[in-house]
Amino acid sequence: MSEATPNYITPEGAKKLQAELSDLLWKERPKTVQDVADAAAQGDRSENAEYIYGKKKLREIDRRIHSLTKRLESARVVEQRTDGSSAVYFGALVEVEDEDGARATYRIVGQDEIDLDKGHISWRSPLGRALLKRREGDTILLRKPSGEVELTVLAVRY
DSSP states (O other), rough: OOOTTEEEEHHHHHHHHHHHHHIIIIIHHHHHHHHHHHHHHHHGGGHHHHHHHHHHHHHHHHHHHHHHHHHHHEEEEEOOOOOOOBBBBOOEHHHHHHHEEEEEEEEEEEEGGGGGGGGGGEESSHHHHTTOOOTOOEEEEEEEEEEEEEEEEEEEEE
């Protein structure tokens, strides 16, 4: 992500990343370090699968710790709106309906929080950008690879 693009995140998303980082630093990494030390004590490391696997796992943990630390350092936590706005902004829960009557609910979140199974979409995604600043009753035309779809905003909640 470039410096010009903010790394917005919801308070819940920031807590989740912080919890993952804490778990890696204070539980997973120390346990893996101990496992590697125990495997190393068994002798010949070149043929010791437990040692080789442990070192690989330790590198993966360190990579994830580095990544989470960078993401949290650059994160801008966006507090939930409390002004009663009916417009779609970051953090909004938006219910939409397409021209066939199919309904869907999306939450506009940061890229570290995307979870399509839960309907959490990035504010930078095509749908996220199309929904921003829309209000209940607004209709948008969304271009998808399969063609265009018309969506009507039914509800906006925070």
